Amino acid sequence: MKKMTSLEIETYFNYHNANMRLLKIGFDEIRNQIKGLYKRKNGNNDLIYSLPINNPELVSLRKLETSLSRVLSGIQVSWAEESIKRLYYEKDLLSNSQRNYLLSRPALDQRWYKTLKIVFCIAYDLVPANDEFCDTVNINHEKNNLGDELVHQYFNLKKVITDYLAPNFTLRNKVQHGEWEYAFKSNLKDFSQNLTDKVRHENFITSTSRFTIVNAFYQMIVDMGRFKSNSFKKDSMTTPFEYFYKDYIRKITFEVGKVTNQNLSSYISEIIQKEIRGMNYRAN
Numbered sequence: 001m002k003k004m005t006s007l008e009i010e011t012y013f014n015y016h017n018a019n020m021r022l023l024k025i026g027f028d029e030i031r032n033q034i035k036g037l038y039k040r041k042n043g044n045n046d047l048i049y050s051l052p053i054n055n056p057e058l059v060s061l062r063k064l065e066t067s068l069s070r071v072l073s074g075i076q077v078s079w080a081e082e083s084i085k086r087l088y089y090e091k092d093l094l095s096n097s098q099r100n101y102l103l104s105r106p107a108l109d110q111r112w113y114k115t116l117k118i119v120f121c122i123a124y125d126l127v128p129a130n131d132e133f134c135d136t137v138n139i140n141h142e143k144n145n146l147g148d149e150l151v152h153q154y155f156n157l158k159k160v161i162t163d164y165l166a167p168n169f170t171l172r173n174k175v176q177h178g179e180w181e182y183a184f185k186s187n188l189k190d191f192s193q194n195l196t197d198k199v200r201h202e203n204f205i206t207s208t209s210r211f212t213i214v215n216a217f218y219q220m221i222v223d224m225g226r227f228k229s230n231s232f233k234k235d236s237m238t239t240p241f242e243y244f245y246k247d248y249i250r251k252i253t254f255e256v257g258k259v260t261n262q263n264l265s266s267y268i269s270e271i272i273q274k275e276i277r278g279m280n281y282r283a284n
Helices: 006-037 056-087 096-103 108-123 139-146 148-176 193-201 204-226 240-260 264-283
Strands: none
Touching: 006 056, 006 204, 056 108, 056 148, 056 204, 096 108, 108 148, 108 204, 139 148, 148 193, 148 204, 148 240, 204 240
């Protein structure tokens, strides 16, 4: 492929950014629709989610909630996929050959792994003269050069991909192929209880947290690769990546906790109790 000009890179960045803005509008709209279900009332002015679990109105509304949650999950992963495409056109980040190499990776999780490695190598001058894609670089062997802390941070980010981004992409395949209630193995013939459980675990809480995780991870990559220490006004001895690392990891850890231990029932219960208090207040 021909080398892109600065204007072309900026244009493609804007294209992907426009896609992301539209996806964000859809994400927010579906999320608000789901939250609105928890406040919905029936003809008797009863909160439907406060009715007995086998009530037909509640059963019907829960099915709608599940459907909207699957749509939300699909939008969230599409947003994550478009995020990495936009990342490749960030100003002053990648070379033309690096960009083309990363775009040619077939699996989304492998794109994130390779992007992290290449950007880390760019940030800390580890890119070999004859290996622009850093295939021969062993980050673990760079402790004497970079110190334990930076190498640990690299592998910590790699673990974020393994534990929380890559599984998200697997869910994308299930949700966007219509396996909303029962999921199957890749051969499409064998039912998978494990994948089914993972799909059913997803709701607007987990999707919102995954959205935040991707956004924080994205910003860390940009901070890592594009900014140098001597141009960082807050601290000329460090880089934005190093300076904000603990803040971003704290945010990611917090959201990871919500993904792994989401308590949708408690959230709904809080909404119901708040609505009931409001109804009683207005009645008096």
